[in-house]
Amino acid sequence: MRKRILILSNHFITLYNFRKELILKLVEDGHEVFISMPKDTDNIFFTNMGCKVIDTPVDRRGINPIRDFKLILRYINIMNRIKPDITFSYTIKPNIYGCIASNLTKNKQVSNVTGTGATFLKKNLISNIAGFLYKISFKRSYKVFFQNYGDRDYFVENHMVKNNYAMIPGSGVNLKQYELCNLPPENHMNFLFIGRVMKLKGIDQYLMTAKNIKQVYPNTNFYIAGFIEEDSYKAIINDYVEKGIVNYIGFQKDIKSWIQKCHCTILPSHGGEGVPNALLESAAMGRVCIASKISGSEDVVDEGVTGFLFEPGNALDLINKVEIFIKLDFETKKQMCLEARKKVENEFDRQLIIRAYLSEIQTSI
Known part of the structure; x- marks a missing residue:
């Protein structure tokens, strides 16, 4: 039966990288798919697929009461106009404010907790506000998907959800797109950091490791692949590059060729991950992963079998x-x-998520 499906997202690139297979399947099955996300020239990809894209500004960082209230009103307006049979949302603001709008308009929404970032790593005003917003949105929502047990347990213990949740294995990975490939020769041993350059992602530990290991x-x-999220790291990264300690390659739209060149992916995140796609994609291509011992990463890395785990921040x-x-x-x-x-x-085939x-x-x- 043909359905009207609304998808709430905060960015084209994450929807393209991790949800395009699901969206294509929905279109192929004859459903009418609407996507609410910020304006971007790349959005034409989903328009050409057959989706109806609704330009919706989303302030991805911080809490601004005026802008966030406007986002709720936009979502309410979209839902009243489209009257979706079901709504799928990803990331914090589409999840929270989408759920508030869905609850008010009596629509069904499935929210995917793709990670919580730094929100709940420390008890402060932001964590208190976020906790309150999750409670008033998620507890009355139709369904919440969690990607790891750490997030699920935290939300349950803090009464942010009722029994309206289920587990999924992250965003999964496209096994055809990320094919197994041979290890490169060992005349040079290559390591790769994939992620935003910021303290939370453990860039300090990666830099220190690079400096110490290269001496021996x-x-x-x-290699470092990703946007420099915190400006304070621009000079630091430049200094390490000039000294020949690291190679900064910036954000890579297609990371596959770099995973193929490397022997090992390192993810030193301090926490707040869902199930890290950097680890899933690297493992799918047959690469050992070294990651911090946090929820999500622990699900992907089996100590001494598929990779190694270390204490966060150490x-x-x-x-x-x-x-x-x-x-x-080598063997x-x-x-x-x-x-x-x-x-x-x-365990992580994207078809499971679909x-x-x-x-x-x-x-x-």
Whole structure:
């Protein structure tokens, strides 16, 4: 049966990278798909697919009562106009303010908690406000998808949800797009950081690791792929680049070629992740991952089998794990790579997520 489906997003690139397969399936199944997201020249991709794109400004950072209230009103207006059979949302503001609008207009919404960032890592005014907003939005919403058990447990323990939730394995990974590939030769050992350059993502620990490891193993290369989110790091990154400690390659729309060039992906995040796509994509291509021991990352990395885990914020522990990896013989590295691919195939195939959403459409009838 043809349905009217509304999708709330805060950015084109995340929708394109992690949801395009689901959206294509919805269109192919004959559903009418509306996408509310900020204006972007790239939005034409979804228009050409057959979706109706609604330009909706979303202030992705911080809490501004006036702008956020306007966003709720926009969502209410969109829902009253479209009258969706079900709404899917991603990231904090579309989740919270979309749910408030859905509750007021009596629409069904499935919110995907893709991670909470720094919001609940420290108890402060922002965390208190966010907790309150989640309570008044999520507790009355139709369904909440959690990507890791840490987030689920936190929301349940703090009474932000009732029994209206389910677990999904992150955003999943397109196994055809991210194919298994051979490890490069070991004449140079290449490491890759994928993510926004900011304190929360553990860039300080990555830089310290690169500096220490290169002193002992000069044939190592450390790459950084991602936007510089916090301006204070611009001079620091430039200094490390000039000294030959790291290579900054900026944000990469297609990260595959860089994963292929590297032997290992490092994600030193301090927390607030869902299930990190950087780890899923790297593991799918047969790369060992070294990650901090946090919710989400722990789901992807099996210690000593597919990669290594270290204590969050502990650069010495990270250095130790990188050294352990370097000292492994080539055949052991190859076996870990194969195990990483196998784990992703079994547990994180994006088709699993697509089926979960299709099931929600069926049960919402």
